[in-house]
Amino acid sequence: MWYRGFMSIEGDIPTAALRLRWFFRGALKTISLPGFLLAISFVGFSGLAAESGFTVTQVVFMTGVVWAIPAKVVLIGAVMSGNTLPAAALAVALSSVRLMPMVVVLIPEIRGPRTPRWVLYALSHLVAVTSWVLALETLRNVPRNLRTSYYFGIGSTLVATNMVVVFLTFSVAEHLPPLLSASLLFLTPIYFLTSLWSSSRERSGKFAMVFGMVLGPGFHTLLPGADLFIGGIVGGLAAYGAHRIIRARSTA
Amino acid sequence: MTFDALDTWWWPYLFILLGGWLATDSFRFLGVYLGGRLSETSEVMVLVRAIATAFVAAVIGNLIVFPGGELRATPIALRIGAAAIGFVTFLLVRRSVLAGVVAAEIVLAAGIMLTM
Numbered sequence: 144m145w146y147r148g149f150m151s152i153e154g155d156i157p158t159a160a161l162r163l164r165w166f167f168r169g170a171l172k173t174i175s176l177p178g179f180l181l182a183i184s185f186v187g188f189s190g191l192a193a194e195s196g197f198t199v200t201q202v203v204f205m206t207g208v209v210w211a212i213p214a215k216v217v218l219i220g221a222v223m224s225g226n227t228l229p230a231a232a233l234a235v236a237l238s239s240v241r242l243m244p245m246v247v248v249l250i251p252e253i254r255g256p257r258t259p260r261w262v263l264y265a266l267s268h269l270v271a272v273t274s275w276v277l278a279l280e281t282l283r284n285v286p287r288n289l290r291t292s293y294y295f296g297i298g299s300t301l302v303a304t305n306m307v308v309v310f311l312t313f314s315v316a317e318h319l320p321p322l323l324s325a326s327l328l329f330l331t332p333i334y335f336l337t338s339l340w341s342s343s344r345e346r347s348g349k350f351a352m353v354f355g356m357v358l359g360p361g362f363h364t365l366l367p368g369a370d371l372f373i374g375g376i377v378g379g380l381a382a383y384g385a386h387r388i389i390r391a392r393s394t395a
Numbered sequence: 396m397t398f399d400a401l402d403t404w405w406w407p408y409l410f411i412l413l414g415g416w417l418a419t420d421s422f423r424f425l426g427v428y429l430g431g432r433l434s435e436t437s438e439v440m441v442l443v444r445a446i447a448t449a450f451v452a453a454v455i456g457n458l459i460v461f462p463g464g465e466l467r468a469t470p471i472a473l474r475i476g477a478a479a480i481g482f483v484t485f486l487l488v489r490r491s492v493l494a495g496v497v498a499a500e501i502v503l504a505a506g507i508m509l510t511m
Binding site (some may be wrong): 144165176180182187189190191198201204205208209210212213214215216218221222225226227228231232233234235239241242243244245246247248249250251254260263264265270272279321322324325326328329330331332333334335336337338339340342343345348349350351352353354355356357359360363369370373374375376377378380382383386 | 396397398407408410411412413414415416417418419420421422423424426427429430431433434435438440441442443444445446447448449450451452454455456457458459460461462463464465466467468469472474476477482483485490492493496499500501503504507
């Protein structure tokens with residue numbers, strides 16, 4: 144019967160083979176422009192870490208357990224300036240607050256009807272900007288009960304690949320020619336700028352991009368250390384407010 | 396207790412675990428806890444999405460205005476101009492991310508070679 148086929152896509156517990164197929168579709172999704180740009184960013188990060196006196200094993204370990212590049216850059220900065228463990232942890236925690244709303248947005252998208260909570264906690268470790276943008280762009284084309292497998296494919300492939308990238312480029316990354324190095328560093332912001340615009344599905348998201356991009360650098364010199372936090376909270380609230388005002392006018 | 400405080404092989408790894416992993420994953424786990432309570436279509440979610448997007452946008456803005464490494468030596472007007480041209484190209488060429496990135500990089504590289 145046609146509806147039995149439909150049910151096996153949306154409601155039933157998928158077979159291991161089907162899960163594996165969607166895991167590999169997620170993994171293959173990372174062989175793309177964003178995956179390439181992230182690897183390039185990790186070459187830059189690798190050079191920074193090498194200059195700061197860390198060993199290659201420590202940096203590969205850090206890539207696996209922390210994952211988000213901004214948090215790792217803050218951790219390295221805190222160690223370089225001789226901070227104590229609590230001070231370093233506080234600085235890293237502040238830089239990671241932004242991951243919370245990103246995970247809040249992702250969870251209802253990847254959660255299937257029978258997904259155990261521990262799976263969601265485990266998958267949340269893979270959340271950083273690239274896997275988040277890639278997932279939000281493509282999840283709507285993935286059957287609901289296979290989205291956790293698909294996201295695991297995207298996230299774990301990105302983490303594993305970039306641990307290898309850090310390992311391989313650690314000794315050469317700090318010796319690149321300046322023009323090449325500057326061009327590589329410019330790839331990440333431009334990629335995020337364009338892909339985030341594509342993946343923001345509503346008016347408030349576009350306002351949020353404009354406000355965040357102005358408020359982040361605006362508060363960088365005024366309140367260093369709190370610039371991302373203010374850019375995110377104030378920018379996000381202002382964007383939501385602007386969206387509400389426009390909606391109220393258009394329905395009035 | 397600093398990174399160099401103990402002269403043992405395991406202390407740097409414990410430092411990275413507590414100062415890096417715990418500090419970062421706490422917020423990811425808090426997101427799972429809160430996200431499990433909200434539907435993706437709810438009005439609160441529109442607000443949370445706006446805040447998440449603004450956070451990432453603030454990171455983008457800082458990477459362009461206050462970059463690290465070799466990019467710091469380039470003029471700020473060149474970086475903002477290259478980003479703007481890349482974004483307009485992206486909008487004009489069927490929302491192609493690749494077209495936007497290529498246009499921005501060409502402007503940046505040309506600018507570096509002309510000014511430095």
